[in-house]
Amino acid sequence: MRSARRASHLAMRMKGVLTLAIQNSPKSFSVQEMIAAKKQKKGPSSSIEKIVPFLLLLTAIVSVLTTLGIVFTLIVETFTFFGRIPLQEFLTAQKWYPFSETQGSYGILPLVSGTLKVTLIAAIVAVPIGLASAIFLSEYASDRTRRIIKPILEVLAGIPTIVYGFFALTFVTPILREIIPTLEIFNALSPGIVIGIMITPMIASLSEDSMSSVPNSMREGALALGSTKFEVSLKVVLPAAVSGVVASIVLAISRAIGETMIVAVAGGSTPNLNWDITSSIQTMTAYIVQVSQGDAGYGTTIYYSIYAVGFTLFVFTLIMNLLAQFIARRFREEY
Amino acid sequence: MTATIEKQKVLEKQGDNKSSKQPKDIVYKTSELNLWYGEIQALKNIDLDIYEKEVTAIIGPSGCGKSTYIKTLNRMIELVPGVKTSGEIAYRGRNIFDKSYGVEELRTKVGMVFQKPNPFPKSIYENVAYGPKIHGIRAKKILDEIVEKSLRGAAIWDEVKDRLNQNAYGLSGGQQQRLCIARCLAIEPDVILMDEPTSALDPISTLKVEELVQELKEEFSIIIVTHNMQQAARISDKTAFFLNGEVVEFAETDKIFSTPSDKRTEDYITGRFG
Numbered sequence: 124m125r126s127a128r129r130a131s132h133l134a135m136r137m138k139g140v141l142t143l144a145i146q147n148s149p150k151s152f153s154v155q156e157m158i159a160a161k162k163q164k165k166g167p168s169s170s171i172e173k174i175v176p177f178l179l180l181l182t183a184i185v186s187v188l189t190t191l192g193i194v195f196t197l198i199v200e201t202f203t204f205f206g207r208i209p210l211q212e213f214l215t216a217q218k219w220y221p222f223s224e225t226q227g228s229y230g231i232l233p234l235v236s237g238t239l240k241v242t243l244i245a246a247i248v249a250v251p252i253g254l255a256s257a258i259f260l261s262e263y264a265s266d267r268t269r270r271i272i273k274p275i276l277e278v279l280a281g282i283p284t285i286v287y288g289f290f291a292l293t294f295v296t297p298i299l300r301e302i303i304p305t306l307e308i309f310n311a312l313s314p315g316i317v318i319g320i321m322i323t324p325m326i327a328s329l330s331e332d333s334m335s336s337v338p339n340s341m342r343e344g345a346l347a348l349g350s351t352k353f354e355v356s357l358k359v360v361l362p363a364a365v366s367g368v369v370a371s372i373v374l375a376i377s378r379a380i381g382e383t384m385i386v387a388v389a390g391g392s393t394p395n396l397n398w399d400i401t402s403s404i405q406t407m408t409a410y411i412v413q414v415s416q417g418d419a420g421y422g423t424t425i426y427y428s429i430y431a432v433g434f435t436l437f438v439f440t441l442i443m444n445l446l447a448q449f450i451a452r453r454f455r456e457e458y
Numbered sequence: 459m460t461a462t463i464e465k466q467k468v469l470e471k472q473g474d475n476k477s478s479k480q481p482k483d484i485v486y487k488t489s490e491l492n493l494w495y496g497e498i499q500a501l502k503n504i505d506l507d508i509y510e511k512e513v514t515a516i517i518g519p520s521g522c523g524k525s526t527y528i529k530t531l532n533r534m535i536e537l538v539p540g541v542k543t544s545g546e547i548a549y550r551g552r553n554i555f556d557k558s559y560g561v562e563e564l565r566t567k568v569g570m571v572f573q574k575p576n577p578f579p580k581s582i583y584e585n586v587a588y589g590p591k592i593h594g595i596r597a598k599k600i601l602d603e604i605v606e607k608s609l610r611g612a613a614i615w616d617e618v619k620d621r622l623n624q625n626a627y628g629l630s631g632g633q634q635q636r637l638c639i640a641r642c643l644a645i646e647p648d649v650i651l652m653d654e655p656t657s658a659l660d661p662i663s664t665l666k667v668e669e670l671v672q673e674l675k676e677e678f679s680i681i682i683v684t685h686n687m688q689q690a691a692r693i694s695d696k697t698a699f700f701l702n703g704e705v706v707e708f709a710e711t712d713k714i715f716s717t718p719s720d721k722r723t724e725d726y727i728t729g730r731f732g
């Protein structure tokens with residue numbers, strides 16, 4: 124009854140608005156006529172329509188060509204390197220000591236172990252914290268909290284890595300040395316932890332995106348079966364978001380593998396093939412920095428070695444990406 | 459530990475169901491229930507007694523508070539921020555708004571089927587096994603049995619028995635809805651709440667779900683919201699007519715549809731407004 128009365132009231136008011144609008148307009152017009160008139164005047168804009176896709180294609184080609192160029196240079200210089208140093212030595216030799224022209228040793232394994240140690244420590248720090256933060260933000264935090272924290276995370280991701288590097292060297296390492304007296308000044312642990320801190324916001328933010336895009340109806344379905352909020356997060360939302368979560372983790376780990384400044388500043392420059400995280404290391408990236416800064420002449424073996432190391436790095440990130448795609452496809456829960 | 463307790467509960471329940479020849483008990487007693495979304499009052503002074511092993515239909519025009527009421531019964535309404543209630547809903551004699559009443563406990567007893575089918579993005583098997591699993595039932599053999607029994611109970615076993623490990627989203631809408639009913643049956647609830655369970659389905663799937671509801675009421679108490687008057691008349695024992703957040707009339711379905719005592723009920727069921 125009341126709603127019926129309200130509706131008729133509303134209808135009356137709306138009628139008033141309509142007649143008012145019609146009275147105000149000077150003369151009656153047809154929308155179709157106006158569109159036709161506009162079309163007449165559209166002369167030059169139609170040629171823009173034709174040029175735009177061409178321009179867009181051009182920019183796309185430029186970026187693709189640049190990438191291909193980089194990969195091409197990398198491969199060519201890497202081949203030159205392997206013309207001098209056998210691939211087998213590169214893959215199996217236990218020492219990386221390129222600075223002597225006569226008794227140099229070019230085994231990539233020590234550099235790989237440096238990279239892996241740091242990456243592993245970073246992942247151990249970042250994956251649990253990042254996922255926990257993502258679950259908190261997506262499932263527990265109020266809208267307000269989320270609106271405050273998300274931008275902060277994105278700012279954190281934008282801090283220059285050199286800042287993190289000195290944070291590792293001058294803040295984290297001294298603290299760690301209080302706890303572990305045998306820790307060297309340059310070590311794998313401190314930069315590993317700091318890289319972990321650096322990539323945590325990335326995992327948190329990207330995982331949160333994919334978790335909060337899981338439809339609410341699924342949470343409701345699970346809650347209605349008597350699940351607790353935590354069970355819903357862990358057993359329904361997280362699995363449903365798995366492809367995005369895995370992608371965020373892999374992306375973050377790729378960044379850890381490629382991270383340069385932090386390890387160059389706080390990791391040291393001693394390539395060692397071992398699993399000791401307290402002693403000085405050198406990662407693949409840090410080696411490239413070291414050589415680029417020094418005066419390795421063009422054409423020397425050292426010069427070509429940075430391409431071989433760079434190529435190895437490239438292979439690593441490529442594998443990570445393929446892995447991500449495989450995992451995401453294998454565990455995808457479609458909805 | 460929890461697993462054995464739950465199993466025992468399940469067994470006790472089965473015992474209950476077999477020996478149900480006594481006079482019907484009240485499952486839900488709603489007294490003077492008011493509910494506000496912020497400042498807007500959506501339910502006004504609701505008094506309703508819902509009996510066990512019956513189908514109770516809730517009808518009324520759009521926006522009259524049907525979904526609000528049914529979601530209050532398992533406290534899903536609390537997910538909406540800014541909801542306030544006053545009054546009491548007693549489920550099996552205990553006020554569900556009591557501080558000591560855990561929502562999880564309530565929702566383990568009171569299942570819900572939603573308007574739009576909302577299976578989990580998991581396999582058909584995992585969808586049905588989800589409920590028992592989170593309540594601590596782990597043994598594969600028992601789970602297998604529960605899954606089959608529930609799928610049979612929801613009249614979908616024959617259609618899916620060969621594809622239990624496929625994703626539930628490969629099913630048709632009607633099959634998905636019956637899967638959701640199976641998921642709900644898997645924890646053997648006492649009450650099943652259904653909010654327009656057939657409004658997203660085609661006529662044949664609708665018919666299947668309606669037949670299913672008829673069978674399920676032998677074992678469960680069912681409260682169903684529907685926009686479809688024929689559906690209410692076909693499947694329910696009692697009908698409540700809601701209007702603007704109030705219960706205008708609540709009686710045997712036959713009586714509501716043949717000799718309603720309120721003019722507004724008559725207007726609504728004869729299609730004169732709403």
Ligand SMILES: Nc1ncnc2c1ncn2[C@@H]1O[C@H](COP(=O)(O)OP(=O)(O)OP(=O)(O)O)[C@@H](O)[C@H]1O
Pocket residue numbers: 495498500518519520521522523524525526527538685
């Ligand atoms: N989340 C909400 N916030 C504020 N108001 C709401 C909310 N949900 C529902 N309402 C209001 O409460 C009243 C009852 O809504 P409800 O969804 O219970 O109606 P309904 O009877 O289920 O309608 P329908 O048949 O269209 O599903 C309506 O006026 C609606 O606008």
Ligand SMILES: [Mg+2]
Pocket residue numbers: 524525526653
């Ligand atoms: Mg509704």
